[in-house]
Amino acid sequence: MNTAMTRHITTMVWLFLMAATIATTWWLSKDGFSPIVGTVAIFAIAAFKVRLVLLHFMELKHAPLPWRLIFEAWVLLATAAIVGIYLSTTPVAVA
Amino acid sequence: MVAVRGGSTTPRRLPGVEGVWVFVAADMSFFALLFVSFMLGRQDAVEVYEASRQTLDVNFGGINTLILLTSSWLVVLAVEAVKRNELKNVPHLIAGAFLLGAAFKVSKALEYGGKIKAGITMLSNDFYMYYFTLTGIHLLHVFGGNILLIVLWNKARARQFTKDNCVVLECGATYWHMVDLLWIVLFPLLYLLR
Numbered sequence: 001m002n003t004a005m006t007r008h009i010t011t012m013v014w015l016f017l018m019a020a021t022i023a024t025t026w027w028l029s030k031d032g033f034s035p036i037v038g039t040v041a042i043f044a045i046a047a048f049k050v051r052l053v054l055l056h057f058m059e060l061k062h063a064p065l066p067w068r069l070i071f072e073a074w075v076l077l078a079t080a081a082i083v084g085i086y087l088s089t090t091p092v093a094v095a
Numbered sequence: 096m097v098a099v100r101g102g103s104t105t106p107r108r109l110p111g112v113e114g115v116w117v118f119v120a121a122d123m124s125f126f127a128l129l130f131v132s133f134m135l136g137r138q139d140a141v142e143v144y145e146a147s148r149q150t151l152d153v154n155f156g157g158i159n160t161l162i163l164l165t166s167s168w169l170v171v172l173a174v175e176a177v178k179r180n181e182l183k184n185v186p187h188l189i190a191g192a193f194l195l196g197a198a199f200k201v202s203k204a205l206e207y208g209g210k211i212k213a214g215i216t217m218l219s220n221d222f223y224m225y226y227f228t229l230t231g232i233h234l235l236h237v238f239g240g241n242i243l244l245i246v247l248w249n250k251a252r253a254r255q256f257t258k259d260n261c262v263v264l265e266c267g268a269t270y271w272h273m274v275d276l277l278w279i280v281l282f283p284l285l286y287l288l289r
Contacts, residue, residue, distance in 0.1 A: 006175060010172065014164065014165070018165070021164065024283065025153055025157030028287075029289075038287075039283075039287070042288070046279055053275060053276045057170075057171050057272045058110070058268075058272045059110045062105065063108065064107050064109060067116060071120070078127045081130065081131050085138060086134065089134075092289075
């Protein structure tokens with residue numbers, strides 16, 4: 001991979017992360033979405049963002065596979081735990 | 096192990112030194128336990144957590160995410176520039192990353208100030224206990240990262256980083272990206288989960 005392309009990818013990843021943050025903060029969190037749909041979508045996007053940071057910013061994409069898998073497993077487990085407990089919690093009654 | 100890319104063979108390698116990655120993995124595991132602990136606490140008092148969450152300002156959380164993502168990106172650009180041996184802009188990129196880290200702290204100070212002014216502290220309820228503890232521990236990481244960025248900035252200005260000597264820069268970068276990554280989860284957990 002040439003260096004111009006690396007630079008290009010880094011900036012594309014950053015732009016995507018910024019756009020995803022704007023969408024979750026000022027759109028998906030609003031009342032137009034049901035709490036469950038909004039929240040699950042927000043955490044799916046957060047997990048994807050974390051994975052992009054790990055693979056592209058922290059260069060795990062080119063790291064020995066066991067290291068990459070440890071951190072990918074963290075994303076999977078942390079997200080599954082948060083979303084799992086969230087879904088098993090009785091939601092707040094809508095007034 | 097080798098990976099073939101674009102016809103050339105690049106050996107797989109971990110940036111920096113392994114010790115930093117062990118620290119990062121341990122720190123991230125610690126945070127993951129706090130995330131789970133928060134979620135279990137919420138399960139027992141969902142009304143209190145939701146009412147308290149609604150008092151948080153998502154604008155602070157969202158803008159802070161944008162700040163840290165951009166700071167991280169500048170550090171990636173610095174590492175990439177060193178690897179191309181284009182050293183001229185490296186101190187500027189690191190300085191930019193530092194200033195954004197400082198902006199995060201200012202924004203957090205304003206946010207905490209607003210809460211304390213409204214009479215909300217760690218002791219108000221369990222939600223705020225987690226809010227102040229989790230964001231506080233994270234803020235300590237930002238403080239640590241900012242000190243690290245000053246060290247890296249000084250080394251970059253002295254042209255101490257080169258294509259073949261950038262392990263220290265990579266270690267600092269890895270830590271700083273972790274601080275960014277943890278906030279990517281903390282922000283929706285505290286501010287957006289409803």
